[in-house]
Amino acid sequence: MHALLDFTPRPRPDHDPISAALAAQPTAVAPIEDVGQWWPVHRALAARHRAPFALSVAGGLAADRAGWAFASAYQAALRALVPGLADDVVAAFCVTEATGNRPRDIHTTFRDVGNGRLAITGAKRWSTLGPGSTLLLVVGQASPAADAPAARSNLKVVPVPADAPGVIVEAMPPAAFVPEVPHARIRLDEVEVSAGSLLPGDGYDRYVKPFRTIEDTHINAALMAWLLRETRVRGWPAAYAERLVAALAALEHVSTMDPASPACHLALTGALDWCQNLYAQAGPLWESCGDEAAAARWTRDAALFGMASKVRELRALRAWERLAAGATQLSPSRGA
Incomplete structure (x- = not known):
């Protein structure tokens, strides 16, 4: 050979x-x-x-x-x-807000409340399968690092159980096409999660x-x-x-x-x-x-x-x- x-x-x-x-x-x-x-x-x-x-x-x-x-x-x-997602969760990617899904449209915040905890506040819409979801992948603005450029947004993603205290899921009217697949408006009111649960990397890129x-x-x-x-x-x-x-x-x-x-x-x-x-x-x-x-x-x-x-x-x-x-x-x- x-x-x-x-x-x-x-x-x-x-x-x-x-x-x-x-x-x-x-x-x-x-x-x-x-x-x-x-x-x-x-x-x-x-x-x-x-x-x-x-x-x-x-x-x-x-x-x-x-x-x-x-x-x-x-x-x-x-x-x-997100390869780590378990098979037994219905996941919803919660990005879009009232004015869209570009970085400048995302006003949901992840606020550091100490003791390794974050408080999430914001509102999402058009979250696919949101009404039946068990896990929300929420995109929001984290507190920027001290040396981060002022104009640079600091978007991150964090998994949030859909039944966590402070999460409100509201079904939206059925869409004109594939109406069987539901969408949701989701409100997050001071929803606390571990800071360690933030997914690695930039939330947008x-x-x-x-x-x-x-x-x-x-x-x-x-x-x-x-x-x-x-x-x-x-x-x-x-x-x-x-x-x-x-x-x-x-x-x-x-x-x-x-x-x-x-x-x-x-x-x-x-x-x-x-x-x-x-x-x-x-x-x-x-x-x-x-x-x-x-x-x-x-x-x-x-x-x-x-x-x-x-x-x-x-x-x-x-x-x-x-x-x-x-x-x-x-x-x-x-x-x-």
């Missing part, structure tokens, strides 16, 4: 979620009407699928509608963001900013898996199923990339463009499927598939700008 070549077969990964999805016998899924019915299904999946991407795919395969694929992928994405990339990757993977099962159960064209598998393969690779890197952002943009084409192709299939309730849900939930498209376009533009800043050649235009 040549000294520079090794023909020893490479070990296969312990679990290939796409192959597993194709190997499973496609069957119809019993209706899941609310979070109370969805959570035991998701919890059982989480016990078998440790990797967040695999959990997203499994959640999509087990969903009877887009909403529960979304919910499972949201939980998986949070575990990709390490958690808030990359989460959109992680969330987009996992949610679209779950939706592709859900459509793949529906395609096989309903006898839709094999060519469509093959395109769904290709999208899953692209998203799986994106899930392994650094979510802060320009390469990841550009790869995800291309993968999501492919997903958008597949969502558009699904419309006529649902219209002719003979299942009026499922077709109506698809039409109702269509807004989910284009949600935050402007944010995604800006993310890709910024990725090209970052690459151009470190290279001599011009970046291609977004219209190319």
Whole structure:
């Protein structure tokens, strides 16, 4: 054997979620009407699928509608963001406040009250799965270090039990799309936690900013898996199923990339463009499927598939700008 070549077969990964999805016998899924019915299904999946991407795919395969694929992928994405999250908690990422989710919009405070304790005061809104959550990942302003620049916010993230004294969770009206997945307004009134429970790193750069990339990757993977099962159960064209598998393969690779890197952002943009084409192709299939309730849900939930498209376009533009800043050649235009 040549000294520079090794023909020893490479070990296969312990679990290939796409192959597993194709190997499973496609069957119809019993209706899941609310979070109370969805959570035991998701919890059982989480016990078998440790990797967040695999959990997203499994959640999509087990969903009877887009909403529960979304919910499972949201939980998986949070575990990709914060790997230490236990499987048995329904987590909610509490970022958005009255004016948005940019650093300047976040006015929730973590006040040092001594004895290694912090008091949290603030209000959040649009916290996904908030009404059914057991753990809140709260983003707020911590007291800055003495040597920190005055203009620099000091955002941090801290886990807070949803039943902690001073936490008030109020369900928001159902959204126009995927209304099964609830959102909440959350008030925190002098909620005390240990200062040692702050998650490491900058709250915005390490958690808030990359989460959109992680969330987009996992949610679209779950939706592709859900459509793949529906395609096989309903006898839709094999060519469509093959395109769904290709999208899953692209998203799986994106899930392994650094979510802060320009390469990841550009790869995800291309993968999501492919997903958008597949969502558009699904419309006529649902219209002719003979299942009026499922077709109506698809039409109702269509807004989910284009949600935050402007944010995604800006993310890709910024990725090209970052690459151009470190290279001599011009970046291609977004219209190319």
